[in-house]
Amino acid sequence: MSINREKNRIYINLNKCTGCRSCEIACSYHFSKTFNPEISSISVIRNDRTGDIKISINSTCDFCKDEDKPLCMKYCVSQALSII
Amino acid sequence: MKKEIFGWAGRILRINLTNGKQSIEPTERYTDRFIGGRGVGQWILLNEVSADISPLNPENRIIFGTGPLTGTLAPATCRLSIDSKNLLTGGVGSSNAGGHFAPELKYAGFDFVVIQGKAAKPVYIWITDGTAEIRDASAIWGKTTWETENFLQREINERVKVLSIGPAGENLVKAACIIVNGARAGGRCGFGAIMGSKNLKAIAIRGTKAVRVAHPEEFIKEVDKAWDTLNKCETIRRVRTKGCYSGIVRTQDTCTLPVRNFQDSHWEVEKLQRTMPSIFEKYKIRNFSGFNCPISCSSFYKVNDGPNKNLECEGFEENLGWDYMAKLDIDNPVALLKIQATCNQLGLDLDNSSGPIAWVFELFQRGIITEKDTDGLKLIWGDYNTVIKLIKKMAYRSGFGNILAEGVKRASEIIERSSEKYAIHIKGQDLAEGIRAAKGWALGVVVAPRGGGHLDGATMTGIQQISKEVGKARFDTPAAGDQRSYEGKAKVVFWFEKFKAIVDMLGMCYFTSLWMDINLLGPEDYAKLFSKATGKKITGNQLMQIGEQVCNIEKAFNTLHKGFKRKDDFPPKRLMKEAINSGPFKGELLEKERWSKMLDEYYNLHKWDKKTGWQTKECLEELGLVEIANILKKAGKLIEKTNKNLISDKLI
Ligand code: SF4
Ligand code: SF4
Ligand code: SF4
Numbered sequence: 001m002s003i004n005r006e007k008n009r010i011y012i013n014l015n016k017c018t019g020c021r022s023c024e025i026a027c028s029y030h031f032s033k034t035f036n037p038e039i040s041s042i043s044v045i046r047n048d049r050t051g052d053i054k055i056s057i058n059s060t061c062d063f064c065k066d067e068d069k070p071l072c073m074k075y076c077v078s079q080a081l082s083i084i
Numbered sequence: 085m086k087k088e089i090f091g092w093a094g095r096i097l098r099i100n101l102t103n104g105k106q107s108i109e110p111t112e113r114y115t116d117r118f119i120g121g122r123g124v125g126q127w128i129l130l131n132e133v134s135a136d137i138s139p140l141n142p143e144n145r146i147i148f149g150t151g152p153l154t155g156t157l158a159p160a161t162c163r164l165s166i167d168s169k170n171l172l173t174g175g176v177g178s179s180n181a182g183g184h185f186a187p188e189l190k191y192a193g194f195d196f197v198v199i200q201g202k203a204a205k206p207v208y209i210w211i212t213d214g215t216a217e218i219r220d221a222s223a224i225w226g227k228t229t230w231e232t233e234n235f236l237q238r239e240i241n242e243r244v245k246v247l248s249i250g251p252a253g254e255n256l257v258k259a260a261c262i263i264v265n266g267a268r269a270g271g272r273c274g275f276g277a278i279m280g281s282k283n284l285k286a287i288a289i290r291g292t293k294a295v296r297v298a299h300p301e302e303f304i305k306e307v308d309k310a311w312d313t314l315n316k317c318e319t320i321r322r323v324r325t326k327g328c329y330s331g332i333v334r335t336q337d338t339c340t341l342p343v344r345n346f347q348d349s350h351w352e353v354e355k356l357q358r359t360m361p362s363i364f365e366k367y368k369i370r371n372f373s374g375f376n377c378p379i380s381c382s383s384f385y386k387v388n389d390g391p392n393k394n395l396e397c398e399g400f401e402e403n404l405g406w407d408y409m410a411k412l413d414i415d416n417p418v419a420l421l422k423i424q425a426t427c428n429q430l431g432l433d434l435d436n437s438s439g440p441i442a443w444v445f446e447l448f449q450r451g452i453i454t455e456k457d458t459d460g461l462k463l464i465w466g467d468y469n470t471v472i473k474l475i476k477k478m479a480y481r482s483g484f485g486n487i488l489a490e491g492v493k494r495a496s497e498i499i500e501r502s503s504e505k506y507a508i509h510i511k512g513q514d515l516a517e518g519i520r521a522a523k524g525w526a527l528g529v530v531v532a533p534r535g536g537g538h539l540d541g542a543t544m545t546g547i548q549q550i551s552k553e554v555g556k557a558r559f560d561t562p563a564a565g566d567q568r569s570y571e572g573k574a575k576v577v578f579w580f581e582k583f584k585a586i587v588d589m590l591g592m593c594y595f596t597s598l599w600m601d602i603n604l605l606g607p608e609d610y611a612k613l614f615s616k617a618t619g620k621k622i623t624g625n626q627l628m629q630i631g632e633q634v635c636n637i638e639k640a641f642n643t644l645h646k647g648f649k650r651k652d653d654f655p656p657k658r659l660m661k662e663a664i665n666s667g668p669f670k671g672e673l674l675e676k677e678r679w680s681k682m683l684d685e686y687y688n689l690h691k692w693d694k695k696t697g698w699q700t701k702e703c704l705e706e707l708g709l710v711e712i713a714n715i716l717k718k719a720g721k722l723i724e725k726t727n728k729n730l731i732s733d734k735l736i
Contacts, residue, residue, distance in 0.1 A: 034296045035155055036292070046372075049396065078371065
């Protein structure tokens with residue numbers, strides 16, 4: 001699908017998320033060609049006691065302009081991230 | 085200008101807990117030769133820990149290491165290598181844990197942490213962005229690994245990644261392990277007790293620095309190929325949807341379970357029906373992954389009913405099925421989850437803790453011990469409440485647990501009464517795997533330098549029934565896919581020993597490799613990832629040669645420290661005498677003569693001496709390990725001449 005960067009949003013299905021954080025490092029690669037969760041627009045926090053996961057996407061997200069597909073989504077094999 | 089290095093943070097942190105001193109060493113001092121992870125850890129160990137230093141001596145090192153791919157987008161690059169002298173065997177020790185600790189270490193600006201000495205009182209180490217601090221741990225000493233992690237995340241912040249020991253490690257229990265993220269174990273070798281002996285309760289890390297690779301675009305192309313290979317693989321899809329434990333069905337079918345302390349290798353079918361992977365589904369709330377792992381072999385469970393209502397834990401590997409299900413005859417799924425959670429909290433390794441417990445259950449079955457020995461407990465197979473009581477006794481060394489805490493070999497020397505006949509161990513470390521029905525698997529498990537285990541040369545090609553053509557093409561062994569056959573298995577084991585060392589050095593998970601499924605990543609694939617990440621060109625064959633060097637570093641450590649010989653590379657006597665009682669491989673055992681022949685082939689491939697099992701000058705010189713040849717020579721343990729024609733079948 002083609003992405004309308006004005007209208008579309010990333011939808012997070014937490015039930016599918018495994019807490020792997022691949023999205024975080026993919027995002028940092030998009031911005032810097034390096035790997036560093038700290039500079040990612042997407043952030044994943046796992047609670048190893050309860051299995052709960054929190055994900056947030058902050059305002060620095062540019063929807064991966066210049067990429068075919070948002071990289072966070074591309075590397076999320078459990079398909080917890082999708083475009084709505 | 086400082087030369088930029090790629091794939092690495094570039095710094096090794098050294099801490100001496102005795103005097104609190106820290107120092108920094110350049111990573112490249114070691115990685116040019118031994119890649120990373122286990123390769124570097126083992127080299128440091130061989131060079132810095134001499135044979136007279138016992139595992140619990142403050143001068144023993146414990147080394148936490150990452151690989152050049154750790155923290156990048158290459159799949160499942162989350163593994164932490166842990167290397168130290170082995171508390172159970174007195175020889176070499178090596179362990180590996182998943183979770184989220186290793187990449188955080190790299191992001192915090194360190195590739196390795198090398199710890200020596202002993203703190204005067206309990207401490208933990210806090211590492212963040214290029215700095216480290218030794219802090220007082222009196223508030224968490226005595227606490228479980230979960231309480232420790234909760235405390236440190238509360239105290240510092242919720243993103244902190246923690247590895248810690250539980251009461252078992254503090255009490256120097258032989259089966260004590262190191263727990264990462266509350267659930268991923270750096271198991272075997274008693275490393276929890278090594279940390280305990282140093283008064284080191286935990287390491288907490290938080291990092292915000294970047295990992296750089298030499299050729300980002302080309303690297304990502306290789307990364308994408310690797311992800312693609314994984315996504316297309318049937319085995320990976322099975323593990324992703326049904327978990328690591330789903331392999332238990334094949335383990336039953338191939339008769340490689342250690343039923344009731346190895347009395348059989350095939351479990352009663354109706355019992356397995358009650359613990360099939362699908363039964364655990366009702367308690368699963370999600371898949372729960374290691375860092376950047378698309379395989380996600382682990383899940384998070386929550387029990388909503390029954391006496392264990394509200395039990396929450398991450399789990400579990402197939403080992404739980406070998407160790408506490410088959411070995412202790414427990415067919416209650418919630419009890420198994422409870423056992424997993426209890427071991428994680430107390431910091432006990434499933435493989436090594438189940439060994440002594442299963443052994444005393446068998447001694448009780450045979451009337452060798454009674455309630456007089458067991459603090460009044462009746463040991464009846466499958467009685468999980470009693471098993472949990474013994475787990476706790478072991479962790480706290482209370483009463484009878486103090487004997488169990490010594491591991492099966494030492495415990496049998498304490499109990500005596502011919503109990504050693506049922507004490508199943510390799511080089512002093514409790515055996516976890518059922519091995520009689522699969523010969524290549526068995527050889528790899530038994531010759532593993534750390535004292536048994538399937539994570540070195542043990543091949544699954546027989547269990548996987550790979551075709552003759554693939555067996556021939558990949559391993560020059562058409563019979564590689566025939567689990568009963570001894571034919572050519574030494575070649576396959578030799579191949580996998582080198583190969584698995586590569587995966588460990590890179591910091592990746594074995595599940596990405598063709599060990600797991602013949603269609604997955606091989607030496608060439610790893611070489612490309614390595615080359616693009618570090619900018620240093622290497623081929624798959626060159627990596628395999630470094631893998632062989634690492635095997636030889638470990639072998640030399642064992643020879644120097646314990647003098648292990650050919651006789652130590654034989655399976656426990658019981659498994660050579662008693663055949664499997666039931667199932668499709670009924671009647672199989674490990675035949676001594678054929679084992680001996682397989683061992684000759686294995687030593688020949690390594691160019692090790694067949695009579696002693698020790699390394700030869702020729703082998704070490706060819707591998708460019710002259711330093712090791714010199715150390716062995718000085719110790720009088722180098723074989724200067726090969727004796728290829730010696731018939732050594734009678735020498736055990
Ligand atoms: S990549 Fe997907 S599954 Fe992994 S943490 Fe991100 S959203 Fe969750
Ligand atoms: S869309 Fe791109 S920029 Fe936005 S969170 Fe995902 S990877 Fe980051
Ligand atoms: S496959 Fe399992 S053990 Fe391996 S890295 Fe992934 S989650 Fe960890």
